[in-house]
Amino acid sequence: MNTNEPTQWQVKLADLIDGMRKLCRAARHYEPGTGSMPDARGAPLAILSPDGIFLSANRTVAALLGYTSADLVGRQLLEMAAADFEEPLANELSASARRDFHSFRAVLAGRTGQPMRLMLHQQSVPAGQSGRTALLTLFEESLLPLPEPASVTRSADAAARERLMYLTMGQQKERQRLSAELHDGLGQALTLVKLMAEDALMRIRRGQVDDAAQLLDATVLRIRETIGDVRQICGELRPQMLDQLGLPAALGSLCRRIERSAEGISVVFDCDVSDEDVPEHLKADMFRLAQEALNNTVKHAAATEVTLGVRLTTGGVLMTILDNGIGYENRPLSTGDDCASGLGLIGMQHRVESHGGTFSIQSLGKSGTLVSAAWAA
Ligand SMILES: Nc1ncnc2c1ncn2[C@@H]1O[C@H](COP(=O)(O)OP(=O)(O)OP(=O)(O)O)[C@@H](O)[C@H]1O
Ligand SMILES: [Mg+2]
Known part of the structure; x- marks a missing residue:
């Protein structure tokens, strides 16, 4: 058996969600030195084996490195090191394999050969029996020379200016x-x-x-x-419907579209929020979360009914997606599958939590799956 076959690695969704939360918490500590890429597709995420093989990669990380997700799976991260940066990368990867969480800088060349300075955050997650682990990896593009972590004592003004600069440079990169x-x-x-x-x-x-x-x-x-x-x-x-219809109508239309295209599933839309109730900067995130969770229900849940709920809460807004399917708990993550990265939900979790929201997913035994996200409004 080839133990590096991506399909031999079984990472459970609950472990991945937990790993993502730990990673975000730990990576925050490093944030002042790096420029996080605000990509429309979401954060660049991958799952690597401890020796650096891509087991799964989402589209953002694939685009960053100049590949498709399917092309990246099975490749070695070390192959992507820029010339003269192989050895430091090999050392960092072996440090990651020994720790729960490890952040480090790397210079990668990707397919184009153009060197890119990145910050990698790696969190170990259980991957099957016998204590095997895989590394959930977040790639952050460093847009400016990285200061040493010790130099993080800057004035609030300088930090704000730097953030703005990162954001602008991030936008430029995304345009490129x-x-x-x-x-x-x-x-x-x-x-x-x-x-x-x-x-x-x-x-x-x-x-x-x-x-x-x-x-x-x-x-x-x-x-x-x-x-x-x-x-x-x-x-x-940006989902076009959002601008044309406003959030509630766009979500309603999404539900109808999904119900029409998937057989045997009824999609209930239960919304008591008007477009003006929701802050502008949350609308696209909410739409994407609904899209991802409803698509997951259709793809994985074998459900007959799913309800998308949007409510105002004290001081915020809550979105829930509840299905009556088989639940996710005992389903292995489909790493290695050409058409799925298995990182859709944790990409959403990252999006929600990096905009100050909270995200959770619960398997309700035989009675389905509940995904929920809450934002302060
Ligand atoms: N509603 C659900 N019911 C049952 N299983 C689910 C549900 N949502 C997710 N899952 C399980 O969780 C896994 C992870 O979901 P996720 O959205 O992260 O990846 P994916 O849908 O497999 O791939 P991608 O979203 O990257 O195309 C799925 O492969 C599936 O096994
Ligand atoms: Mg998905």
């Missing part, structure tokens, strides 16, 4: 990444469509009408795919 995605993805797709249309035109001029018709059929398919890509990129940046 988005522009690369538009260029490499959409740019290429449109070039291909143009070539196909020109080819069809040429065939029509030569009288090869049937060939041209076939080519145009293929072109239409390609255009449809490209429209899908555009929608996905836009949706990731």
Whole structure:
């Protein structure tokens, strides 16, 4: 048995949620020295084996390193070290394997070969029987030279200025990444469509009408795919429905869409909040949390009913997603699966908790799963 096969590692969701909470708490201590990347897709997260193999990676970390999630799984983090930085990275990784939590700096090159200065936070989480552990890893991009942790005694003013600078630089980086995605993805797709249309035109001029018709059929398919890509990129940046409809109506529409597309499940929307009740900066997070949790219900719960609830509480707002499915407790996390990173929920937990909210998930035995998040409003 190859023990480095990603599917041999079984990390339970409850352990991962607990690990994420510990990691965030411990990583906060290092925050003054690093620039956390505000990426629209959420924090770059991965699960590594103690010897540095990617067992699972979300799309943000994959984009950061220039791969797809499926391409990253099975690779060694050490392979990504920038030239001359392999040895320090190997030392840090072996320190991580011996500790519960370890933060360190690394210079990684990723696929493009362009060196990136990163801060890695690693928290060990149980991964199957016989005391095996895996490393939940948060990648933070350091946008400026990192000061030594000892130099963290700065004035509040300097700290605020630095934060603003990180934020602006983070936005710049995200724009660069988005522009690369538009260029490499959409740019290429449109070039291909143009070539196909020109080819069809040429065939029509030569009288090869049937060939041209076939080519145009293929072109239409390609255009449809490209429209899908555009929608996905836009949706990731900001769910459009939020601006068009406001949060409650956008959530209602999400519920109806999910009910239509999934068979045998009724989606109940129970909301007593108006759009003005919810602070603007929380709306996208709330929408994404609902989206992720409802999709999880459809994908994993085998439920017949799920209820999305939104309520005002004393001093805040509460979102709950309750299904009557099989519960998550004894289901292993699907690391190694091409189309899932198994990091969707803890990505949401990170998003909620890094914006001052609290996140929880409970398995209710045979009566389903409850995901809830509360924010002070
Ligand atoms: N409502 C649910 N009912 C039963 N199991 C669930 C539910 N939600 C999540 N799970 C379990 O928790 C695991 C982790 O969920 P998570 O959203 O983090 O990952 P994923 O859905 O497998 O992959 P991704 O979201 O990255 O595409 C799932 O693989 C599944 O086993
Ligand atoms: Mg998911």
